[in-house]
Amino acid sequence: MSETKERIRRVAEKLFFEEGIGNVRLQQIADETGISVGNLAYHFKNKDALVQVVYDKLFEDFSKILSNYLQLPDLRDFDQLFELLYHFYTKHSFYINNIWEIERSYPDIKKSWSGFNQKIILQIEKRIEYNFQRGVLLSEPYQGTYHHLAESIWININCWIPQQFLQGKKTTLNLYLRAIWNLLIPYLTPKGRMEYETKVPSALQS
Amino acid sequence: MKIGRHFYSDILDHLNRLQFQETPGIERDLLFLSDEFWLQDTAVVEHITKGKGMYWVGLIFVHSNQPLRFLKRVITGYSDHRKASTSAHYMRRQAAKDQRGTLVINPKSLNFNLN
Numbered sequence: 001m002s003e004t005k006e007r008i009r010r011v012a013e014k015l016f017f018e019e020g021i022g023n024v025r026l027q028q029i030a031d032e033t034g035i036s037v038g039n040l041a042y043h044f045k046n047k048d049a050l051v052q053v054v055y056d057k058l059f060e061d062f063s064k065i066l067s068n069y070l071q072l073p074d075l076r077d078f079d080q081l082f083e084l085l086y087h088f089y090t091k092h093s094f095y096i097n098n099i100w101e102i103e104r105s106y107p108d109i110k111k112s113w114s115g116f117n118q119k120i121i122l123q124i125e126k127r128i129e130y131n132f133q134r135g136v137l138l139s140e141p142y143q144g145t146y147h148h149l150a151e152s153i154w155i156n157i158n159c160w161i162p163q164q165f166l167q168g169k170k171t172t173l174n175l176y177l178r179a180i181w182n183l184l185i186p187y188l189t190p191k192g193r194m195e196y197e198t199k200v201p202s203a204l205q206s
Numbered sequence: 207m208k209i210g211r212h213f214y215s216d217i218l219d220h221l222n223r224l225q226f227q228e229t230p231g232i233e234r235d236l237l238f239l240s241d242e243f244w245l246q247d248t249a250v251v252e253h254i255t256k257g258k259g260m261y262w263v264g265l266i267f268v269h270s271n272q273p274l275r276f277l278k279r280v281i282t283g284y285s286d287h288r289k290a291s292t293s294a295h296y297m298r299r300q301a302a303k304d305q306r307g308t309l310v311i312n313p314k315s316l317n318f319n320l321n
Binding site for chain 1: 208211214215218219221222225226229
């Protein structure tokens with residue numbers, strides 16, 4: 001992507017976060033980037049094309065996170081995933097403010113994002129399964145508990161930052177990791193607790 | 207290329223399995239080789255018992271030199287004694303080191319003290 005295009009993308013991302021996709025005009029993006037609307041139109045034929053590019057970057061970064069599956073053979077892998085997702089959401093915070101706009105007006109983006117969501121939930125579920133096989137997680141008390149746990153973890157990953165923001169509370173990586181780990185800790189076996197306390201970086205810091 | 211949920215799930219399962227396959231073995235995993243080495247020289251004896259309305263087929267693995275060292279395993283149950291006996295015969299032949307049954311237990315090996 002050319003330098004100007006990348007600059008436009010960054011400005012658009014910032015404005016989408018601050019004002020919402022629906023409220024941002026091309027003129028505004030052009031002004032903020034310091035170029036004419038004509039120049040902007042040369043790079044992006046309309047706002048939809050710009051929105052697509054902004055989300056393409058989001059998907060690209062998310063794909064990198066997906067490719068990190070089981071890079072570490074123990075509970076640190078969960079910690080690494082949560083940390084990567086924290087940085088992802090703080091970097092792409094515009095996404096949170098525009099969930100409903102995308103839901104209503106951009107069906108293709110919505111479909112792609114939904115595919116990524118399903119993959120990450122499946123990855124969390126498989127990580128749980130793997131750690132159960134290693135003997136660090138208890139067997140599930142009821143059939144399907146771990147599937148629901150994976151979904152709950154995903155909801156927390158997605159919604160913890162905006163929830164803190166709405167309550168006027170601070171968002172730090174440590175608080176974020178603790179909020180998500182709290183869902184998993186009750187299912188750890190004694191061996192799992194030992195591993196969590198001695199190996200997982202976020203547990204060692206707290 | 208887009209992949210479906212099932213295919214993606216299979217890939218993740220495979221990656222999970224790799225974590226176990228690629229792990230170097232530990233000494234404890236192979237202890238059964240030395241701990242159960244004595245089973246190599248055992249005579250296999252058929253053992254049919256009655257219980258709970260069935261004939262239970264069991265095999266007893268007895269060390270040929272030390273008969274007090276033995277292991278009993280109940281394999282399966284039949285409602286008919288003849289079936290149980292036939293099954294036990296073939297199971298013994300499958301399990302025994304010497305299929306013709308030449309490996310026997312010598313009662314003298316029990317070394318009873320009659321005092």
